[in-house]
Amino acid sequence: MYALSWAIRSKSEWQRKISDPTILEKWRKEALDQQNASRIEEKLTSNLINYVLTELAGYARLSDPTTGIESGPFDAIWFSDCLISNELSDRLRGAVSQLENIPDELKDWHPGSNGQVLDLVHPSLYCIVYNRTESSSGSTSLKIDSPEYISFVTSERFCWLPSDFSVDPMDGSVQLISPYINNLHPTRHKALYPIVESVLGAFIPLFERVLSQVNGQDQDLYCDITPGSGRIMTKLSPGTDGKVEVPDNATDEEYEQLEEAAPKVLPEAFEKYKGELEKTIVPYSLRGKTIQCIIKLANIHLTPENAEYKGGSWHVEGMLNENIVASGIYYYEEENMSESRLAFRVTTGAPVYHEQWDFMCSKILYRMSKDSYCCQDLGSIATSANRALAWPNIYQHRVSPFRLVDPTKPGHRKILAVFLIDPSFERIPSATDIPPQQADWIFETLQELCTDPGSLFSRLPVELVDLIAENMPETFMTREEADEYRLELMKERTSFIPVWERDSSFSFNMCEH
Template sequence: MFTSTSFIQNSGEFNYKIHWSFKGKPFKKITGISMFTHPFQDGYSEDPKFQQAPRCLDEKKIVSVSKSIRSKPEWWVKYKNPEISAKWKSELLAQEVRKEIIDYVLAELEFYDALRERTDGKFQIGPLDSICYGDNVVPEELKAEFKKAAFRLEDVPEGKKDWHPNSNNQVLDLVHPSLYPLQYKITPILPEGGNVGLVGQYTGKDKTSPISEFNPDEHTIKSHFMEYGASDRFQWLPSIFDISKDGKVTIESYINNLHPEWHGDLYGPIGKIFEAAIPGINLTLSQYASPQRVRLDPFSNEYGLYDTPEPEWIDDDYDAYEVARQARHPAPVKIKWEGIPDNQVNFDVKGRKLKVITKLANIVLTPENPDYEGGSWHIEGQINEDIVCTAIYYYDSENITSSELGFRVAVSDPPYEQGDDIGIREVYGIEDEDKMGLEVGGIECIEDRVLVFPNIFQHRVSPFSLADKTKPGHRKILCFFVVDPYNDRVTATDRVPPQQSEWWVEKVSEKESNLTRRLPQELFDQVLEQVEWPMSLKKAKEVRLELMEERKSNLNKIDDYEHPFTREFSLCEH
């Protein structure tokens, strides 16, 4: 068993056997019920937690102004100072921001301050209420310990470096879940309640059996997802992270692609870094599970968007009717802060066993290859992994320009009267055929920042380059993908014997078996290439390409008119 501070040792040797048990308070297993939705729905989903309600122009202005204030250093102290808040108000008025909007923003800061205090001041809200970030939440000593151990993963001969496919030799995978994933109908799995020992100690392959092909009724608690959201071949493998009631982390099963002996000095720091991220994870999941907060209701008037009734139809005089109709303009939206919402969910991962997928990667730039073009809009994983949130630790940045992680949300159609293009345009800023995937801004990716966000929004890394084109530069990240805590059906490494043939060969060689003594190394390697399990690195990379191609193909299955992030608004007849 691995702990967040050290390995438990047995007679001077590391105890590699991983015991799987639910000690303490187990999950409350609720089949088919979760506080968290998923993003694999069509563009016309009515799930209120998936698509963001459309926000009127006044509310968008509130969000923009609030974000600018909350980007100021120690805003949570300054907003309580009447002189400073008066100065902010004066500056905003000079920028022609309406007084009602300014008053709302300044009053609403108490809500964001309260959310920050829920994390003991370690995390604050970003562009949306469920996106948060914290700076310097990982102690310097822990960071140094982690960096030293992680460096050994990258300090290998060039021929052994694992450059991510199609990344132009810029993204170096150190630990990636697409390598050695679970394969339905192939990967040996222990029955539930079994335990997995590492290489040389696991002796129960005859007790394993592969999982059948992906079946939504058996393998997920979520429903109503589109075809593009599921894989019938692959699943990333999480580890078991046991979170004590006081927030200490014990990693109870091996991290896929991170050997617990060769890189045992990483397990402790990884567990402690996850501990540091827990306040942010709790805040994100609490806000994710809470009802959407729509500040302003444009339909609070008697006549919907308007404060006057529709003009009467004049027989045989359409032009006169149209002139009268277009003379109306939407009524101003009522803007008033109603106080901190009382319907907020308080979700806490402490006292639970979580399934967590771990990833380490570097983006490496050189004078010969100085520009990173950025990523693509995506969410993490598929319904097979049921990831509810992501936590990213930016632990090392050197000689690169500023860059941010941007977010895009799926927005539902606003209510409207048939053909009322004027009201929709003036109130929401939406035109016919506008894309309903709305970019909402991002968070700058700076060293020592931990960023947490729900897996319901698309995200994308913006481009960056070398600051000094004559020297190399890099960005290094540690990522945690947290599986829905209510989902007990995602298979984790506690039930999957390690698939890496290299791990097994090392243990077999230690025992000097008759097979290894009799066969030349080249022939022994050829034997490993011909078996499905354990899997050679060459075969694992072939499987990774198949996984990547399947996920790319799945995304291409959904038409733009159905895709929640790319569909167009259509001002058509109801």
């Protein structure tokens, strides 16, 4: 049902077309015709198709024509193709060029990316290193300790470093509170700071929709349970006398085939849409709040010699240390790239209200069979240029493969990502608490002070200045140290993914205890 709805809502001008009865009837007929070739777990009844078509008006009401925000392929995924103005997008491209136009030997190609992913601002560099990074408050400094509670989803060693932003209570505009954004020099890259604030301000209504729908997701709204029955189940159709002839020596596979072929009655959705979408929205506002965000800028570059991006791995952003509640990406430029999609899936609990033997109903409703992983695909969305996208960080996501359209020319795709720290949790250490850890920033500042006639540093002997530079506090990291910590962080989080998948995507069986 979600797939059918998203296929329709991916059409151009779908909100206008749903008011045309002729077009709706055409879509209904096409959907019904397609069921003949569908597998049983993919078949939709005419009632289910009717529900999807009548539900479209609800999706239209949730859309915002001013910002272009619409619901995506699944609940709590929201996007817009006009959220960021052309003027702001142009300013972003211009300011980012300063990060791009540097000598080749200084470019930061992401480790393990086959020379395709160029990191411009990445949170894994100069991150918080527990028991080394220092928090400064007035005249005192204190090392940041590792978390007291440790589990496989918590890092004992590292944490990304967010910045604090205030959200205006009236218009939702955003202003940086922290003195800097990690890995974005506050003087050299000063032009980017107000642009990041403006982009983040545009994302506020997108994030609010994500959080509002996540708050309302624990409601059961969509499926009728047969009156008088304590279990949702596949029931044999009238006239079968409740019996299916099964050979005594039938294997599990043969039994499943017989069960699949038998006529049956399945749970149905409501005959028509009754406002269930609106009921999943529990309004949540970020206005008037101080939020913590992690900023990332990256480009993917393909060349005729390196013409295909193989795609990413399934993952959520960060670990429990960061408390990332939602992710947002703005795809602000692409050239000579084939379509790429961002796919989503989510871990679930074992389906409830099913009899032990009723594997067919679970297969049809959830595409889950006995001993399958409790993980559901949620669909995917194209990551086209100028698209802004946000989703809850409980969803795993993965970038699909793509390649050059013209294999004789280079191509690129550029993104700005924002990771929102859960505002309902206790804040984590940020750039407000922790001074910049980049040793080269400090050296540059020291050199500038030494050449400034108005500074007392200009009066110091060269030997004393060198001594100061050689005895910087431990919290400052050289680029070599930061690179090494990044590799350790990546190794830790790469190791975390399979353990997390194993422990959260558990398989289920239908035995009752």
